[in-house]
Amino acid sequence: GEIPQLLLEGNLEKAYEVAKWYKELVGEDFYIEIQDHGLPEQKKINPDILKLGKDLGIKVVATNDVHYLNWEDHEAHDILLCIQTATNLDDPKRMRFSADQFYFKSPTEMEQVFSEIPEVLINTEEIAEKCNLDIEFGKFHFPHFEVPEGYTINTYFRELAEKGLHRRYSKITQEIKDRFEYEIDIISKMGYEAYFLIVQDFINYAKKRGIPVGPGRGSAAGSIISYCLGITDIDPLKYNLLFERFLNPERVSMPDIDVDICFERRGEVIDYVSQKYGQDHVAQIVTFGRMNARAVVRDVGRSLGMGYGEVDKIAKMIPSGQITLKEAIEIEEELKNLIKKDSKIQKLMTISLKLEGLARHASIHAAGVVISRDPVVEHAPLQKMDQGEIVTQYDMKVLEKLGLLKMDFLGLRTLTVIGNAIKNIKRSKGIDIDVSNIPLDDPLVYK
Numbered sequence: 001g002e003i004p005q006l007l008l009e010g011n012l013e014k015a016y017e018v019a020k021w022y023k024e025l026v027g028e029d030f031y032i033e034i035q036d037h038g039l040p041e042q043k044k045i046n047p048d049i050l051k052l053g054k055d056l057g058i059k060v061v062a063t064n065d066v067h068y069l070n071w072e073d074h075e076a077h078d079i080l081l082c083i084q085t086a087t088n089l090d091d092p093k094r095m096r097f098s099a100d101q102f103y104f105k106s107p108t109e110m111e112q113v114f115s116e117i118p119e120v121l122i123n124t125e126e127i128a129e130k131c132n133l134d135i136e137f138g139k140f141h142f143p144h145f146e147v148p149e150g151y152t153i154n155t156y157f158r159e160l161a162e163k164g165l166h167r168r169y170s171k172i173t174q175e176i177k178d179r180f181e182y183e184i185d186i187i188s189k190m191g192y193e194a195y196f197l198i199v200q201d202f203i204n205y206a207k208k209r210g211i212p213v214g215p216g217r218g219s220a221a222g223s224i225i226s227y228c229l230g231i232t233d234i235d236p237l238k239y240n241l242l243f244e245r246f247l248n249p250e251r252v253s254m255p256d257i258d259v260d261i262c263f264e265r266r267g268e269v270i271d272y273v274s275q276k277y278g279q280d281h282v283a284q285i286v287t288f289g290r291m292n293a294r295a296v297v298r299d300v301g302r303s304l305g306m307g308y309g310e311v312d313k314i315a316k317m318i319p320s321g322q323i324t325l326k327e328a329i330e331i332e333e334e335l336k337n338l339i340k341k342d343s344k345i346q347k348l349m350t351i352s353l354k355l356e357g358l359a360r361h362a363s364i365h366a367a368g369v370v371i372s373r374d375p376v377v378e379h380a381p382l383q384k385m386d387q388g389e390i391v392t393q394y395d396m397k398v399l400e401k402l403g404l405l406k407m408d409f410l411g412l413r414t415l416t417v418i419g420n421a422i423k424n425i426k427r428s429k430g431i432d433i434d435v436s437n438i439p440l441d442d443p444l445v446y447k
Contacts, residue, residue, distance in 0.1 A: 001033060003052070007045045015048075019056055031061045031127065034120055036113050037101040050117065061127060062110065062120040067102040074100040076354040082303035083360070090305055140254065140403040141373045142194045143277045145201070157193035158184065160200065164228030168235070176224070179237060183225045186249050195405065198371070199257050200229040201276075206261060206269050212419035214260025214412065215436055219246040231257060233436040254400060258367070258408040262419055266411035270369060273407075280375040283382060284391045285368035285399065285406065288359040293318050293325040293352075295360075300352045306344070314338070314345065325349070325356050364389060367408040368396050379404055 006015035022030045034049050036042050053060040068077045078089070078096060087094035105113070114120055147156040161184065169176055187193060206213050207230065215221075216232030222241035226232045236243065247255055261269055274282045291299060294315045301311030317335040318328040329336055329349070339346050364385060370376060370392060379402050381393040392399060396406050422433050 003032060004045055004049065007048045007052070008041055012048070016052060016056065019052060019058060023056060023058055029130070031059050031123060033063050034060050034114075034117075035063055035065055037065065037099045039099055059123050059126070060117075060120050061123040062114045062117075063124075064105050064110065065102050066104045067097070069104050071100065071103045073103060073354060076351045077102070079300055079303045079351050080355055080358070083299045083355075088303050088305045135402070137401055138403065140191075140405070141379065142405055143198060143281060143371045143373050145194045145197045147197075153193045153197065154188060157187075157197055160197070161225055161228050164230060165224075168228055176237065179224050179243070180228070183223060183243055183247075186243075186247055187225060189249070190247065190252060192247070192255055195255055196225060196229060196231070198405070199259070199407070200231050202269055202273055203259060204230050205272050206265075209268070210419075211265045211268060212262040212415040214415060217258040217260055217410075218256070220255075220257040222246045226257070254403075254405075256406075256408075258410060260410050260412045260415060262415045263411035263413045264416050266409055269409060273369070273371060277371055278375075279390075280377065281372050283370050283376045283380075284389055285365040285370055285396050286362050286383075286391050286393055287365040287368075287395060289361045289363065291355055291358055291360050293323055293328055293356060294320070296325070296352045296356045297348065299360075300355065301348055304344075304348060304351075306348065311348075314348070325353055364391055365396065367410040369407050369409050370399055371405045371407060376404070 003015050003019055006012075006018065019032065032049055032053050034046055036046065050060055052058070068074065074097075081095055081097070082088055082091075085095050110121060111118070145153065147153060151159070161180070165172065165176075165180055187196065203213055216226070216234045220226050221232050221234045222236045222243050222245050223232070224236050224243070226246075227235055234241070270282070270284075297315045297318065298311055301314070302308075314335070317332050317338075318325065319332070329339065339349050370380075372379060376382060376392065380399060382390055383393055385391050394402070399406055418435065422435070425431055425433055
């Protein structure tokens, strides 16, 4: 931390100045941390930390810098550092922790470490009592969609849908009317009118500005309401598509409409959504690349300094697909026998089993954007990525459990190419092409 580093440098005056500044900023909620992992630097400055706290009336609190759960995990953690820094155990210059005490210690262990200053442990209870967090599940937090004066969400939703119905169908048969009313009824009972209004709003914004949008992806194409609102351009009755694949009245779940948008102009649609609902109400979503069974064996083997051929042979014994390392060992007799016979391979597998499933890297989800009624930070932690993008630190599965609205804005280069082709045909030939009305059985296409 900033203050311990200043104390370590011998800059007492600056350390006291910084501590006073923080105390004035947050008052009684400012504590100074003290740690003891057996490191000489900590032994050196801990007395100075205690003195500073006493001099300035700032409470000192004991913590342990936890990087792994149990003491015996320290070796696996060391290998993880090698994987993250693309080095191996034998590299003398690699990043490493100089102690094996960075695990989640029990109260008894912490009492032993800080037996001479028990008050720093009591202060941890004080901080815990100040923290109060209730995470609410099972409730949707749709952003507020503003409707024109004189309308409610329900009446505006129905009016837009009815206008679209007459726009899409020159003759409204009983079949069309029944399907329309059936879907309206289910959507209203499930309380998803606002969801449809939000989606149709940004899709029609894109279309009006000439941003190519896909005709409809996935189960949403089975909804006549999506078709009437302009969310999709596919008539579900014409192709006998089922609405229940999209929204099932027997199973309450958040609707999921994936939207394909021109790759080059996807950012314009996200900017529109941010401006409409507030920048702090919109964020992109993190995704984690995790170490699967084969990958973790290769990574650990490389970090242990094993030869490529040897590690590759073992990795290929693991069946491909969604299988865990434990399952692979149980079903592959050759692999099981190798582990029993060779202590080196046994070590490889022991460490791999501990690291399997951990996040190897974090990146921005290719399509996911979350839109919230409240500032997103009230529901999920955020971070700023390298290019300045604001991204949630929860992945999409957790965000859905929290009831946040997740939209998939998938940028497709195909739509960009098609959009440019249509523009060029218009410019060179003077022909207007409507992609949604191209006959699918045109014989010239299949020549």
